[in-house]
Amino acid sequence: MKLDSPLSENLRLIEPQKKALAKMGISTVENLLYYFPVRYGNTSQIKNVKSLSKGDESTLFGKISGLKTSKAWVKKIPMSEGIFTDDTGSIKLIWFNQPYIAKMIHNGQFVRVEGKISERRSKKEFYISNPKIEVVNSLPTAVGDSLFGYEGEEHTMYPVYSESRGVTSYWIYHAIQKIFSSGVLDDIPEPIPENILKKYNLPGIKTAFIWIHTPKKEDDATSARKRFAFQEIFFIQLQKQKERKLWSKKNAFKIEINKKDIADFVKRFPFKPTDSQLNAIESITNDFKRGYPMSRLLEGDVGSGKTAVAATTIYAITQTVPTGRTCGNLQTAYMVPTEILAKQHYENFISYFQHLPIKIGLITGSGCQIFPSKSNPIKPTKISRAQLLKWVANGEVPILIGTHALIQKSVKFKHLAFVVIDEQHRFGTAQRQKLTDKDEVVPHLLSMTATPIPRTLALTIYGYLDLTLIDQIPHGRKPIITKIILPSQRNNAYEDMRAELKSGRQLYIICPRINEPDPTKELAVIAKSVTLEAERLNKEVFPEYMIDILHSKMTPVEKENVMKDFESDKTKILVATSVVEVGVNVPNATMIVIEGAERFGLAQLHQLRGRVIRSNHQAYCFVFTESNGQKTRDRLKALITAKNGFELAEFDLTQRGAGELYGRKQWGISDLAMEAIKNIKMVEASRNEAIRIIEEDENFNKYPLIKDYFKNQTNRIHFE
Ligand code: ADP
């Protein structure tokens, strides 16, 4: 057995297991080794039915019988039931909303059941609701005897793996035991340099694999998890630091900065810039002066005014004449994630630049525009894509704003000097690469994001970028009033909204779904949908106002029309999915309702709330929750107490765990490493070590095992 040999060659796999493993992204021996337990159970929790008492967290081993599906008493929720029996007695098991359970398990099978013991008041009868259940091959011979022990050794901890239909935790445990006993661990290469392991007291890779899968004590598991988290972050850091070094060796246009010119441009804004905005402009223009490309991340809460910073620095770019020419402008590409936003930015930029002889182009999937044009010097004109691309290619259009359409092969610039990417968490690294790889001279890069992420995470995933924060909101803005609304307070809240609507303001209502869930589907979620909620509001709550809907399944033209009506105040209420989350700017919309708030992450709620702090009117955010749980309410309360998005992100990280952070998937970091992100010391240590190695030896000539690790990385991706 070798690390890269396919599992199917080494284990006898049946079809459902093959399918499940493929779905879990596990194909090789190494993949399975890197499939870590999500937690550990404790054999001391193994009980028998006779010894149970109410409230116990218990693990039981026995036989299942009496499986059936039914409908719950009052609400008609589909449910499964079964009877669990061991040598000492029986107990009822109930699963709500999981009718498939009864189909997955068969009467008479041996099972391990895990859950909290409840009691039916009326009958003095114990039951377990929604227990974890898995089929096991045999029963432990006596309670307390571990299913998971080696001969003669006493294990009290056993690993629990996240399961997929067809592959149980128990199966994974045994498969890993088989891999261990093959001896494959004996010659597994150690990718982390010896001195680093020593310095941070991390176990070697072989020990770490054994400890993480079969720890004898808590400490072993902790230290193994720490090692693998370090490993993952360390290699991310190495990669990012290398990327950073490579960038700094490339050439970029040197931009001449005329401070007075820039100050004059800023003076034309209809507001006074904050110090944060001015500092950001200063950092960016300082980077422009160097001969190598800027790579900078501008992180600022929604509404903190990043667009004005971008516009000013773009202005600085347009004032430099391309090398070897006597006239003309350097070019900027400004990429945003949606057509709505592209249009909005385009119109803003026209107002910022209309006093200058500078052409601005718009390119999206549904059409192109230019401003100004011969036929219309005061308004944008629709033109063909071919015409626009011709002008971009010969350098006549200094500023091109667009969506993904910007990074198609057919788009060629003459002197691309600057790339701005707005709300960049929506873009993958590869797409960014496409824009920046186009020329010999590399454009400066500014990424902007309002997704408040904790510092440790920023240092990791954006390790190749310099970081600038905008941590002030514009002067004169009243802090937004956020209210948590329980079901009983719904009608009062609607009356508050009606009063604001009457005085001319507008309202967003955000629902978690587009359409009604299909009730025949298993696990259908009962969450408000955009279409039904809009109908209900129209009939029952706000019949006097125009209501419209917006969601991602609509065509670009439909969306644009909806936004136009809302911007022009024709529509008063916009019921939408979270598509409005990114950057939409309608200053008169000062209220936002978020339905089913418990379904959103805090950072996303904050992002949504940001839609309404766009003017000096008092803004309101109504956070509707159906959940009565204390935990949910505490979490939502953080929305009221946290001072800004960064604080909120830190809170989310410590309270909910990193796995729930908004956008985690796109960062390509495993759950384990995300947990480690909570630990600033570890992140800094791995970053410092990576910087040291890259400074010394960016091609890893002295570190052949690091080189190998990167070479094999594509086979190793074990998350998602
Ligand atoms: P974001 O950082 O979320 O992209 P925007 O750039 O869209 O924010 O700015 C939000 C709104 O605030 C816009 O209407 C913009 O004109 C306005 N704005 C920007 N900076 C200031 C400022 N310093 N004072 C007042 N209003 C500002």
Ligand code: MG
């Ligand atoms: Mg923005």
